[in-house]
Amino acid sequence: MNAKLTLPIGNPKVQRPQKEWGWQIAIYLYMAGMGAGSFVVGMFTNWLENPSITIQVWGFSFDIAKFTLLGGPILVAMGTPFLILDLGIKGRFLYACLNPRSSWVARGFLILSTFIVLGLTILVISFFYPTVFIKRPSSWLALEILSLVFAFATAIYTGILLKSVKYVSLWNTPLLPILFLVSALSTGTMILLLSTLGYGYLVPRGEWFYKMINLWVCFGQILIVIECFVLALYFMVYRKDDRETNQVYHFVLREIGWLICGGIALFLYAYFLRHPSLLIAAGLFLFVGGFSLRLQVLAQGVKEQPPMYRWIEMTTNIRTFGKG
Amino acid sequence: MDEKVLVVDHERCTGCRQCEMVCSVFHTGASNPSRSRVKVIKWENVGLYLPMACNHCEQAYCVEVCPTKACHREPANHNRVTIDKKRCIGCRTCILACPFGHPIFDVQERVTVKCDYCDGDPQCVRFCEVKAISFTDADKANISKRREFANKLADFVRLRRY
Numbered sequence: 087m088n089a090k091l092t093l094p095i096g097n098p099k100v101q102r103p104q105k106e107w108g109w110q111i112a113i114y115l116y117m118a119g120m121g122a123g124s125f126v127v128g129m130f131t132n133w134l135e136n137p138s139i140t141i142q143v144w145g146f147s148f149d150i151a152k153f154t155l156l157g158g159p160i161l162v163a164m165g166t167p168f169l170i171l172d173l174g175i176k177g178r179f180l181y182a183c184l185n186p187r188s189s190w191v192a193r194g195f196l197i198l199s200t201f202i203v204l205g206l207t208i209l210v211i212s213f214f215y216p217t218v219f220i221k222r223p224s225s226w227l228a229l230e231i232l233s234l235v236f237a238f239a240t241a242i243y244t245g246i247l248l249k250s251v252k253y254v255s256l257w258n259t260p261l262l263p264i265l266f267l268v269s270a271l272s273t274g275t276m277i278l279l280l281s282t283l284g285y286g287y288l289v290p291r292g293e294w295f296y297k298m299i300n301l302w303v304c305f306g307q308i309l310i311v312i313e314c315f316v317l318a319l320y321f322m323v324y325r326k327d328d329r330e331t332n333q334v335y336h337f338v339l340r341e342i343g344w345l346i347c348g349g350i351a352l353f354l355y356a357y358f359l360r361h362p363s364l365l366i367a368a369g370l371f372l373f374v375g376g377f378s379l380r381l382q383v384l385a386q387g388v389k390e391q392p393p394m395y396r397w398i399e400m401t402t403n404i405r406t407f408g409k410g
Numbered sequence: 411m412d413e414k415v416l417v418v419d420h421e422r423c424t425g426c427r428q429c430e431m432v433c434s435v436f437h438t439g440a441s442n443p444s445r446s447r448v449k450v451i452k453w454e455n456v457g458l459y460l461p462m463a464c465n466h467c468e469q470a471y472c473v474e475v476c477p478t479k480a481c482h483r484e485p486a487n488h489n490r491v492t493i494d495k496k497r498c499i500g501c502r503t504c505i506l507a508c509p510f511g512h513p514i515f516d517v518q519e520r521v522t523v524k525c526d527y528c529d530g531d532p533q534c535v536r537f538c539e540v541k542a543i544s545f546t547d548a549d550k551a552n553i554s555k556r557r558e559f560a561n562k563l564a565d566f567v568r569l570r571r572y
Binding site: 104106107172173174175178179181182183184185188189190191192195250251252253254387389390392393394395398399 | 420451453458460462471473474475476477478479480497498499500501502503505506507508509510511515519520521522
């Protein structure tokens, strides 16, 4: 008989990327990272420059510069419904904090909730009482430092959540939290840059405007270089079979491509042509790159083959590695 | 109570998937293998079948990562790891954490489910005609595996010698 095998030798069932977490989780991670990153950069800017644009509405004075700088918690709060959307039973989302001793989902719930509460408190107070930044009592400074710590924790948590999944080798690396932290800071800087650009069309552009833009362009350039370096390192550390390495190689190349495009736009703005369209282009490249980074890291998460499959395939001389 | 475990002999399994059927009927009332707690992994081209259920690991990652403590261990009940459906939120973190591809997400109930030894009388064991799955004392299962490994090693050494 000349019967031929109609099925591939490998069992692709066990080598497919995970499908448990999809685009909703990617949006949640992206918004949490971007919000926390913008808060960190905004708070440092506030400490360094303390910009202030006060407007009068119905006799009350509001500081819209502070609203831009410290608006990160709003983005984080906008991202959390996407996590709830991904749950099987959405009404039980409050149960998600019951096991903080060993579960990173529960810890994340607490970290993000604390950051949103602290960040929004600072935002509301600074929006309605801008004078608090001039007097800056010690209790206010303590609140700022605490919220900054939680902002860092939120940005790095998005990577730790994935790193805690031990049997997806692409995720189980200490470089992933670092990569997500740097990406959070770069996308956060970009949203500050674009929103300041937006304000520039609404209120008269003073010295503050160019000072802020130049500062964030400089931040952005440094962060892009660091992010490219971490991405390259991430790929160099990751060594698996050919099929997986190829997939990761393409995804890393695509990400570096987005970053380089954003970096070139910022470089051109800083040294040759001070046109706002270059900043918008850089912002868009980095936004798409930041979201694509999370989505691709989630989508490429191939779970390792269970040990008994491997053992059975070894004993019966079937090899699945590099196939399927 | 003596601790018992499910032991699978893949050499006996014919891939009939009766275990999946009875498991789904027992737990859901529906004859729907996709909702079964036991899954038969197939290598059709070489006629190899492996029924896979939860291993109730000593260090269970699903228990560690569960944010709601819905996934928990019951030492009084064969030291099994089980999921409380009333607490599960369906986040699927346990599925990602498990190295063996379990638990499974029940799309109708919207929660994660897993093998619970059918409360001490596993239906897959009861209905498996070729006795590919057995529910034996943990100590005995270990001894038989060691014996099997020793026999295989002896055969291998014998073959190498001659």
